[in-house]
Amino acid sequence: MTILKLKKYLRPYKGEYIWGSIALMFTVISGVLVPWLLQYPIDILKTTGANRQFFMSIGIFLLAALFSGIFRYFMRKVLIGVSRKIENDLRNDLFAHLQSLSLSFYHRFRTGDIMARATNDINAVRNLLGHGIMYFLSTFFYTLFALAMMSRIDVKLTLLALIPFPIVSFGVYRMMKYLYHISNRVQSIFSDITAKAQENFSGIRVVKAYNQERNQFHQFEKIAGNYLRQNIKLALLRGGTHAGITLITGLGLVLIIYFGGREVMAQKISLGKFVSFLAYMAQLTWPMIAIGWVINIFQMGSASLHRIYEYFDIRPEIRDTDEADNSITDLNGTIELKHVHFRYNPKADYVLHDITFSIGAGELVAIVGETGSGKSSLVNVITRLYQIQKGSITISGYPLEKIPLKILREKMGVVPQEDFLFSETIAENIAFSDHYKEMEEILAAADVARIGEEIVEFSDQYDTLLGERGINVSGGQKQRLAIARAVLKKPTILILDDAFSAVDTVTEKRILQNLKKDFPVTTKIIISHRVTSLRDADQILVFHDGKVVESGKHEELMRRNGKYAALFFKQLLQEELEKID
C-alpha cells in the first residue's frame, strides 16, 4: 500500500499515535456510554419518581458526558496535530529534494505543477493521516461498541437498526465516485471558461479589429451555459444524496419506533432503554455517512502520495559522482571546450554543435550572436546547470565532472540572462552567496556595478525590500544588482549573459572598465548584443545556429567582413540614430 511509503515519516510520532488512539478509544467508549446512561433517569422516573437515585443517575450521565468531552479534546489535539507535524516534515523534505534537482527537472515540470504537489497534494496526504485515520478508527470502534450496546438492549431491534447501514454506506460510496466523475467534468468546463476568457482578453486587439465581440460573446455564452447545466446536474446529485440519506435513516428510525414501541408495550424492554436505543440510532447516522467519506479521503490521499513520490523518486542528474575529486579546492580561470554537443532533451535537436575553443586565465572574452544561437546554452553547460551529451569541458585543467559542485559554484560569478531577484532586502540580494558578508564588501560590489549611488536614494537604502511587498526596481537597476551579486563573490570566472540590455551605453562602458580594473585575474565571459563596447576583448566568439562561426580579435574579424562586421556596423548606425533628437 502506498501509505507504507510514509513509514519513515510516521515512525517519529509513534508515541503520539498510540496516545491519540487511547484517547480515541476512551472517547468512543464514553460516547457510547452516554446514551446508555440516559435510560436510567427515565426508567427511575417512570417507576418511582424523582428521588435521590434519579438525580444521582443524571449526575452519572453528566460525568460520563464530561469524560467524553475531555477525551475527545485529547483525541483531536493529538491525532490531528500529528498529521500537521508530518505535513511539515514532508514539505521540508520535498523542498530540500527540489533544491537538489537539476535544471532539466525544472525544464520538464512547470512551476504550477511543482507548486500543486508541494501544496494541494501534501494537503491531501495530511488529510489522510489526520482526519482520515481519526474518522476511520472512531467510526469503526463507535459502530462496534454502539452495536454491542444496542444488542444488549435488544438483538432483534439491533438487526432491524442495521438495515439502513449497508444501503447508506454503499450509496454514499457510489455517489462519491460518481460525484468525483461529474466534478471532474465540471472542473474541466470551468477550465474551458478560463481558457476562453484568457483567449479573448489576450487577443482583444484581434477581437476588436475584426468586430468579433458578438461572436466571441456567443461562444463564451455556450461554454458558460454548458457549465450551468453540468453544475445543476451536480447539485441534483448532491441534493439527492443528502435527501436520500435523511430519508433512509429516518425510515430506519420509524422501523425502530414501531417495533421498539411494541416491545415496550409487551414490556420486553423498558421505556428508558427504548429512548437510549433511539439515541444510538441518531448517533449512528454519522458513521454511515463517514464510511463513504473516509474511503474517499483515502483514495485521494494515496493518489496524492503517489504524485509526491514521483518527485522523490527522481534522482538529481547533476551531482558529485564518484569521479569527483575532493582534493580540488581552487581553480584558475582557464576554460577549454572540445567538441561539445548539447541538447535540452533527447528528442530535441542539438542547440550546441561541436563547440571547441579555449580561454586563458584573466582573459576578457566576448560572445556575440543572434537570439537562439546558443549563447545562453553555453553558459548553462559551463556552469554545469545542465549536462553535456558529447565532448568535454575542462576548467583549470580538470574535467568539469571532477570538480566538486560546491567548489565550481563558489568560484563562478554568473549574471544570467533572465535576471531574478528575491523578495528580500537589497543587501541580502547582493550578498546572496554569503549573507554574513561585511557591509563594506556589499558597498564595494554595488559600486563596481554602478548601482550604489541609486541604492542610497531609496528610502531604506540597502535595507529596502524588493519584490512583492517591497519596491519594484527598473530593468536596468535589476541587471546592475545582479552584477553586484555576482562580483561580490570575487569569482575566478565571471559570466555576464546579456547583462547590459537595459543599461545605457555610458554606464555599460563604465562597468566594463571597473571589471577590468578591479578583477584583472578573473576570466570574464561577456555575452552581449551590443558589440560596440566590447571591441577591445581578448577574444570574440561569434555564435550562429549553435556553432562558433567566427573567432578572433576585433580587428581580425572586421577585416574578415563577415557576420561580426555586419553586426558591428549596424550597431554603430543605431547609436548614431539615438543621438539625433
Next chain:
Amino acid sequence: MTKAKTGFTIEKDEVSGKAYDSRLMRRLIRYLKPYTLQVVVAAVLLLLISVTRLAGPYLIKIAIDQYILPRDTTGLLFISLVFIAILLLQFFINFFHVYLMQWIGQKVMFDIRRELFDHIQHLSLHFFDRNPVGRLVTRVTNDVSALNEVLTSGVVAIFGDVFTLAGIVIVMLSLDTKLALVTFCVLPFLFIVTFKFRSRVRRSFRKIRKRLAKINTFLQENISGMYIVQLFSRESVNYKRFRNLNRDYLHAHLQTIFYFALFFPIIEFLGYLAIGATIAYGGWQYRATGMTLGVLIAFIQYAQNFFRPISDLSEKYNILQGAMAASERIFKILDEKAEVFSPAQPALLPSIQKGIEFRNVWFAYQNDQYVLKDISFSIEKGQNVALVGATGSGKTSIINLLTRFYDVQKGQIFIDGGDIRKLSLENLRRRIAIVQQDVFIFSGTVADNIRLGEDFSQQRIEEAAHHVSAHEFIEHLPNGYQTDVRERGNQISTGQKQLLAFARALAFDPEILILDEATASIDPHTETLIQQALATLMANRTSIVIAHRLSTIKHADLILVLHKGRIREMGTHEKLLKKGGIYTKLYRIQIEDTGFGLQRN
C-alpha cells in the same frame, strides 16, 4: 505591441473586506429579480423543511404518550405511517429545494458571468493596459463562483438555520414553557463560548492564511529562481528559511487545532448539560405538573437538534466575507466605462472614396508623455504606405489610433474628410484588417482561425488561403483545414502563422490593410511565400505597413520616417535616400540585418 505597454502602472487590487455590505447586497439582489417566482417558492420550501424537521421529535412524543404507554398497537402503526409520510414529503421538498436553489444560483452566476465577459471585451485598451489578463480572468471565473456561495451557502443556509432555531424554540415553549426555559439556560454559555471561539479562530485563521501565503511566495520564488539558488550555493540557507516559515505555519495550525479540539467537546457537553438539566427539572416537576414522559423525551431530542445550527451559523461568516469581496471586485469592473465608444448617432460610411488624413495628431498612453507629436500626413485611396523608424518611434501608435484602439488627445483623424470618431466602431473597423507581428491564434481549427466567428463559406476560406500561398501548408496538416491548431503535434511555425493571418485578413476583404511585419527570422521558403502573399494583399488596396522588409519599403508609394514621436522625413525610397538623413541610416541598418551589406565606411 507589448512594447507599448512598458511603463504602465498596474492598478492596485484592493477591496474593503467587510462581511456584509448593504449597498453591495442590494445590487446583488437585483440579479435575483428575473427569478422572483423561483425565489419565493424556494423560501416557502425552506419554511416547510424547517417544519418537517421539527415534526420528528414531536411525533415520537405522541407515539410514547398516546400509544406506547397506553399500549395502542393500531395507533402506533398509524403514527408510524404518518411518520413515513412526513419523511417522504421531507425527501421531496428537500430535493426540490436543493435543486431550485442551485438552479437560481447557477442562473444568476451565468447572468453575471456573461454580462461581465461582454462588458470587459467592450472596454477600451487603456483598461487592458492597466489590468493584467490574469486578473480579469479571475474576475470572470473564480470571483463569480464565489458569488454563488453568497446565495446558496450563505443567505439560504443562514435563513434555514434561523427558521429551524425559531421553530424549535416555539415548539418547545408551547410544549412546556418552564421546561423550555430550563433548557434555554445553557444558551448564554453557548453564545459566549461560540463568540469567543469565533474571534480566536478568526484571528488564528488569518495568521494561517498569512503564513501560508509566505510559504507559497517563497516556494514559487525558489522554484522560479532555482538556477540562481544553485549557482550561488544558497541551498542550505534557503532550506533553513523554508523550515522556519513552515514551522511558523505549523504552529499557527496547532493553535487552531487546539481551539477546535476545545470547542467541539464544550459545545457537545453544553448540549448534554441542557439535557441533564431538562430531565432533572422535568423529573422534579413530573408529579407536580402534568408533564408527560413523551414531552421529556421530545425535549431531549429537540435539545440535540438545537446546537448544530448555532455552530453552523458562525461558520458562514468566512464564506460571506469572501463573497462580498468578490462582488465588490466584480462591480468595480462593471462600473468601468469604455473610453472609446461609438457615437449615439453614427455617420454612415458605405465605402472609402478618397483616403485617410492625420491632422496635427498628438497622443499619449499616459498623461503628457506624448508618444506622437503633431503628426500630419494623408494617404490616398489605393496607396501603399510604409512606416519606418526605430523601436519606440511611434509606428505602432499610429496604427492604434487609426483602428481607434485609443483616441487622440489633440488633433483629428479623417477618413474621406469625416472624423473617424463620428463613425460607429463597427463600421470603422469593418473597413480595416490588421495583421500583427505576433499573430494571435485562437483555439479551434485552421478554418476557424481564418473565418473567426463569421460564417464564411469553405470556398471563400480556401480562396483566401490560396491567394496568400497558405493553402499548400494547410493541406499538409493532418486534417487540412479542420486541423485543431492548439493540439499537440499540430504546432505551426511562426512563418506559417503569418500566412494564416494574411489569409484571415484577405477573407475579410478589407478596404484598408494594416500590417506589422514580423522581424523574427523565418525560413527562406516561407519568406518567399510571405513576399508573394504581401504583394497579393496590397495590390489595389490602401495599406499601411510597419515595414522591416526591403522589398516592402522599396515598393511603397510613400514612406513616413518616424523618429521620437515625430514625422521627420516623408517621400519615396529614392528621394529619401538622396537626402542622406535618418532614412538613410535606418535603411543601412536594415541592409545589415538582411546581410546585403556591401560598402561600409
